[in-house]
Amino acid sequence: MKIALVVPGGVDRSGEYRVIPVFLSLIARLARVHEVHVFALRQEAQPGRWELVGATVHNIGDGWQRLRAIAAIRTEHRRAPFDLVHAIFSGHCSLVAIAAAMWLRLPSVVHIAGGELVALHDIGYGGRRTVWARSREAVVLRLADAVTAASAPIVDALHALGIKARRVPLGVDLRAWPPLAPRRRAGTAAHLVHVASLNRVKDQATLLRALAAVVESGIDVRMDIVGVDTLQGKIQQCAHDLGLDANVRFLGFKTQQELRSVVEAADLLVMSSRHEAGPLVLLEAAVAGVPTVGTAVGHIAEWSPTAALAVPVGDWAALATAMRRVLKDEDLRLRLAWQAQRRAMLEDADHTAAMFEALYLHLVCTRRKRRQAVA
Incomplete structure (x- = not known):
């Protein structure tokens, strides 16, 4: 054809x-x-x-x-x-x-x-x-x-x-993103990742408020945020105002090859979007053995609660609760990761x-x- x-x-x-x-x-x-x-x-x-x-x-x-x-x-x-x-x-x-x-x-x-x-x-x-x-x-x-x-x-x-x-x-192209088995957390600090352009649809303000609540609860976390900044530094200022300078790294744009290593190093992908048809990064993270917690949009809503955890859009408190739940329960985190990987690989x-x-x-x-x- x-x-x-x-x-x-x-x-x-x-x-x-x-x-x-x-x-x-x-x-x-x-x-x-x-x-x-x-x-x-x-x-x-x-x-x-x-x-x-x-x-x-x-x-x-x-x-x-x-x-x-x-x-x-x-x-x-x-x-x-x-x-x-x-x-x-x-x-x-x-x-x-x-x-x-x-x-x-x-x-x-x-x-x-x-x-x-x-x-x-x-x-x-x-x-x-x-x-x-x-x-x-x-x-x-x-x-x-x-x-x-x-x-x-x-x-x-x-x-x-x-x-x-x-x-x-x-x-996901499994040749570009070869599957990596889910693995237990290493080290004391939980490593989180968020991948999306910095914009109002992706709602990183809600993400950072949730992260601040997790930090305040006593959990040691680090988050890498990957994506082009379209808001002229407003999200970075939000992180600073919330006292998250030591907990968040803004990595900017990454090529697919560069992104892979960032995702592989994470324990959990966290998404805060107000709308998604996908997102693709959930599938990529799943193939890399990393589960997702996020707002109830697209695949996150579709896969919850067996292969992801979804919370209401814009609800930073619920997002923080879901993050804490997964980070405190390693068996749950691994169950989500295995189920997510299975689904992502079946629909590559x-x-x-x-x-x-x-x-x-x-x-x-x-x-x-x-x-x-x-x-």
């Missing part, structure tokens, strides 16, 4: 910086068997084209992105026809994919991978904050031949909106690619049968 993938970005020509690793894992696997063209709306400001993990990336760049992206898909289709158009993320990506697919009379897939279904007005986040956005999503998602999402909570949210959807988790990157390939084949064959019936 020849496949058009529409993404917002995450496919930088470096293959290491400004990338979304799970995108690259999926693209690489699809490209082993199929001809894959990735249409990135704005990886770079200027239009460009490059090869990456076996696929061809078409960067649309600034200015009339949606119209030029549709035109780019159409141009490549004229060179050699596509079989299917797939948007990863809804919003502008799905609008481009659906419009192009309808124009070219191709089947389409939309994968919900972010905040397309939420409206967090207080922080200006989510794809349902305006009437126009809600209307666009309602139309686009109903026009898609198939809609998928990474976790059960997102599938449930789609069903509540009357959208038929199926669960397709975006799994190979599993993701196989699920999408099966879906593509079904949609393409169904479309062809309809055309033959009409003819």
Whole structure:
């Protein structure tokens, strides 16, 4: 098959910086068997084209992105026809994919991978904050031949909106993240890790308040926070104000190779997000033998209480209680780690690619049968 993938970005020509690793894992696997063209709306400001993990990336760049992206898909289709158009993320990506697919009379897939279904007005986040956005999503998602999402909570949210959807988790590349058996804690201090960009959706203020409560209870903890700072030092100031200078290290951006060693050294991953479709880092930590405590979003809610512990969003006291519970009960921590690893390995990157390939084949064959019936 020849496949058009529409993404917002995450496919930088470096293959290491400004990338979304799970995108690259999926693209690489699809490209082993199929001809894959990735249409990135704005990886770079200027239009460009490059090869990456076996696929061809078409960067649309600034200015009339949606119209030029549709035109780019159409141009490549004229060179050699596509079989299917797939948007990863809804919003502008799905609008481009659906419009192009309808124009070219191709089947389409939309994968919900972010905040397309939420409206967090207080922080200006989510794809349902305006009437126009809600209307666009309602139309686009109903026009898609198939809609998928990474976790059960997102599938449930789609069903509540009357959208038929199926669960397709975006799994970990086990070659890049080879499994490491869960292990008992070493040393007196508990080593925690948090991996996310510093922003209001990830809600590191709640994370730090929970950590301060854990420290105040007498547990010796250290936390590494990995992620790009988009809040101009506000989270670092929050840590200082809470008296956590000796307990927290802000490590900034890490490549996947650098991140692996940080996660492996941890006893527990702690996430405080207000919304997640995944997160992927929970899966990566699970493969590395590290369990997760976090807010009830995405996979964390889906896996709790057997393979993770989930608490209400924004509840720092509940998060602190869950952290203390796991850190004081080594048998519980290891049970969570083993169950999480089992689930993550069953739904790895190979599993993701196989699920999408099966879906593509079904949609393409169904479309062809309809055309033959009409003819």
